[in-house]
Amino acid sequence: MNNKKQVNLLIPFAALSLCVLLTGSCAKKEKLYRKSALLMNTTVTITVVSDSSEKADAAVDAAIEDIKRLEALISFWSTESEISAINRNAGVKEVAASPDTIDMIEKALFVSEKTGGAFDATIGPIIRLYDFKKKIKPDDRAIRKKLPLVNYKEMAINRDASTAYLRKKDMSFDTGGIAKGYAAHRAAEALKATGINAGIVAVAGDIRAFGLKPDGKPWLVGIRNPETGDKEDLLAVLGLSDESISTSGDYERYFIEKDGTMYHHILDPKTGKPARGVRSVTVISKEGAFSDGFSTGIFVMGTEKGMKLLNEMGFEGLIVDNQGKIYMTDGLKERIKFKGKNED
Ligand code: ADP
Ligand code: MG
Numbered sequence: 001m002n003n004k005k006q007v008n009l010l011i012p013f014a015a016l017s018l019c020v021l022l023t024g025s026c027a028k029k030e031k032l033y034r035k036s037a038l039l040m041n042t043t044v045t046i047t048v049v050s051d052s053s054e055k056a057d058a059a060v061d062a063a064i065e066d067i068k069r070l071e072a073l074i075s076f077w078s079t080e081s082e083i084s085a086i087n088r089n090a091g092v093k094e095v096a097a098s099p100d101t102i103d104m105i106e107k108a109l110f111v112s113e114k115t116g117g118a119f120d121a122t123i124g125p126i127i128r129l130y131d132f133k134k135k136i137k138p139d140d141r142a143i144r145k146k147l148p149l150v151n152y153k154e155m156a157i158n159r160d161a162s163t164a165y166l167r168k169k170d171m172s173f174d175t176g177g178i179a180k181g182y183a184a185h186r187a188a189e190a191l192k193a194t195g196i197n198a199g200i201v202a203v204a205g206d207i208r209a210f211g212l213k214p215d216g217k218p219w220l221v222g223i224r225n226p227e228t229g230d231k232e233d234l235l236a237v238l239g240l241s242d243e244s245i246s247t248s249g250d251y252e253r254y255f256i257e258k259d260g261t262m263y264h265h266i267l268d269p270k271t272g273k274p275a276r277g278v279r280s281v282t283v284i285s286k287e288g289a290f291s292d293g294f295s296t297g298i299f300v301m302g303t304e305k306g307m308k309l310l311n312e313m314g315f316e317g318l319i320v321d322n323q324g325k326i327y328m329t330d331g332l333k334e335r336i337k338f339k340g341k342n343e344d
Helices: 003-023 053-074 082-088 099-114 121-127 140-149 179-193 288-301 303-313
Strands: 031-039 042-050 155-158 163-166 199-203 206-210 219-224 234-240 243-249 254-256 262-264 278-285 316-321 326-328 336-338
Touching (some): 099 155, 099 163, 121 140, 179 288, 288 303, 288 316
Antiparallel strands (some): 042 199
């Protein structure tokens, strides 16, 4: 689709490398360009390194278009999406879907397998029973009725035929725990395809960074203090390049009942109720869908099993439990800088 655009954009970059070789000075002109847009029900911010505002603009627009395109395919709430068609046809028939949709579902099923079902995107029928804005939660009977519909093993995909099928009627695949991380990664790929060598895409808290900043350093990303969930109140910062980071926290979407119980949007697929024990989970990996999906799944698994899985998968990560205790992978300890008291 963007072939013509890509060719046009690559020419100035070829010229740029030539002039770097000859004079060693052109690279200095590289600057940061940033643009935000409201997509996927949240704020998407894209930052690129470029030597021209035109090139930066074209690249960012291409990435935004790609997120829009993906959103139209994988949105859980839009009745027009391919995911909705798959859900409507649960227990009825296989549905043809684009390779992107199948790819995302396949990644979600991989996360489900690895987390032993703690991440289960077939949580759809249960998530629909909650409304966190209106402070609505289901009673136990309603949950019990829908729980048998939650089982990722009842979802079948056929990569060759590019189809997906939910085997039981009324099953429903909720992309909320994986779509943003997937889209951030894909948008970064879209930027690269236009010739951009460095940038960072943030779909809310699901972030993908590639290349280095103009100062030659990795991109700096913050992890929020789950105590407040405030974007100004950071627990720690770390450098990121050619990786994805996602944080799942109970502060994102929640309400508090009169008795003080907090109802938030990360549900234990076994009980249909908010997972307890953990306040936030951050996962850093090479794959956006995995950072997003595993952070949600590990939130449900809890600290002990969660840390074990992070190490097994070779991911970096951090878990804050409900006492404020921090658990971290060894690799992360070397690159994270805590704010506040520990700051040097
Ligand atoms: P956020 O949407 O705030 O980035 P997450 O990535 O953790 O947070 O995703 C939470 C969303 O994932 C929920 O709003 C819901 O749509 C879905 N979800 C909730 N619990 C699970 C679960 N156990 N497995 C898979 N998806 C889930
Ligand atoms: Mg997630």
